[in-house]
Amino acid sequence: MSETSIDEYAHLGAVAKEYVQCSIEQRIDYIRSPHWIGYPKAKDIIAKLDDLLTYPKRHRMPNLLIIGESNSGKTMIAERFVKMHPAYEREDNDGIVIPVLSIQAPPVPSESRLYSNILDKMFAPYRPSDSTEKKQFQVIRLVQACNVQMLIIDEIHSILAGNLEKQRVFLSVLRNLGNELKIPIVGLGIKDALRAMKTDPQLDNRFKPVLLPQWEYSTDYRRLLASFESVLPLKKASKLSKKTIALKLLSMSEGLLGELSELLSEAAIKAIETEKECIDLDILNSLEWLSPTLRRSV
Ligand SMILES: Nc1ncnc2c1ncn2[C@@H]1O[C@H](COP(=O)(O)OP(=O)(O)O)[C@@H](O)[C@H]1O
Ligand SMILES: [Mg+2]
Structure with missing residues (x-):
């Protein structure tokens, strides 16, 4: 040439x-x-996620809700962030560190299925028939052992696929999980997710929404x-x-x-x-x- x-x-x-x-x-x-393009709003959200990741541990951790239409780039931002903070082997070869764990919300607000999704993502062995308590115990132990610093839950509006009581229970599970682990939870979803969060006033306060708007x-x-x-x-x-x-x-x-x-x-x-x-x-x-x-x- x-x-x-x-x-x-x-x-x-x-x-x-x-x-x-x-x-x-x-x-x-x-x-x-796929090609990643770092447009300003995406960079902005990634900077917010970075801030959350280094946030000092406390009982009530702040959370984030990334809201946008379907096909607006939410999942791609989460994937990008995970890639920026990949899992790595501990120096003493004593297990693996997963700084950012990203899962899909279960299609219905089920505590047991939330834990199954987390365990699947961490390649942890369990029986789907295990009790919810057993799975919860395993999730907390594993998340701590792998030093997970942030939990990302995609498609969080799926919560709305259950009746109000189920939604309420599921949100309190999220709240307790965040408190117990002292890590921020980041939800990704369409506008309806905001409505779902309002079902739990205590959680609503702590999920700060950021909007991924359509282009003009x-x-x-x-x-x-x-x-x-x-x-x-x-x-x-x-x-x-x-x-x-x-x-x-x-x-x-x-x-x-x-x-x-x-x-x-x-x-x-x-x-x-x-x-x-x-x-x-x-x-x-x-x-x-x-x-x-x-x-x-x-
Ligand atoms: N930062 C980006 N740079 C380039 N293309 C992107 C970017 N974010 C999203 N896309 C394109 O938009 C599509 C939908 O993005 P996705 O993150 O799946 O949307 P959502 O999760 O909001 O439904 C992707 O498959 C990709 O083709
Ligand atoms: Mg998506």
Whole structure:
């Protein structure tokens, strides 16, 4: 490759620059693989999580509730945070340290299933038929032994899948778990999760909500598009942050990060297949794309 042809790819980041020279299949695989973009709100939430992780231990630990529409990037933030604080072997080889433990909420507010999910995540042997007390004892012992400093519970709005009494009991279990372990609990969920938390006033006070909003037309949004452009290995610049195309992408994705990412992947693949090598309005119009609202209504 000559210097000039490399310069042609100035719109790309270092990895995409390498991929742009690969086969079509490799480029498409790369487009479909997940890419992390550190947009300001995500960085903000990660900084909040970092603060919580180093928070001095006390009986009433502060908790955090990350609220956003489905497909807005909540799980990806949690995964990123876990990756930043991976499990490691103790220096004395005496077991493993898991700084951040991330689990899914059970689909119904069940104490026993909450413990099962934690034990599964820690590869702990147990019998599903074990009593709730036994599982609770095992969870507390293991979480302490592995020096877990934060528990993340994704899809926490699942609490609402039970009647009010079950919700109330489940929330008091969360509260006691946090108190007993003296670690912050971070919940991730859709808006309804806020409503669920209100069922337990004592817990509600301690779950500080942070909102992961949908995208609007702004400088940050246009920067986000420029970042997406830099990871999509296309040979020509698409200039996604220009007003017309940026607005088109916003309306097609309805400001949801997951939709935007999916839409851009499909458009980039089409740009490769048609040898157009950039994303423009024609490519976007040629996609069989249903906006999230339309998709929900069919
Ligand atoms: N920081 C990010 N950078 C790039 N793409 C992202 C990012 N966060 C989310 N996405 C895209 O959005 C999709 C949905 O994100 P996810 O975290 O699963 O949303 P939620 O948990 O809110 O439903 C992901 O599969 C990914 O394609
Ligand atoms: Mg999720």
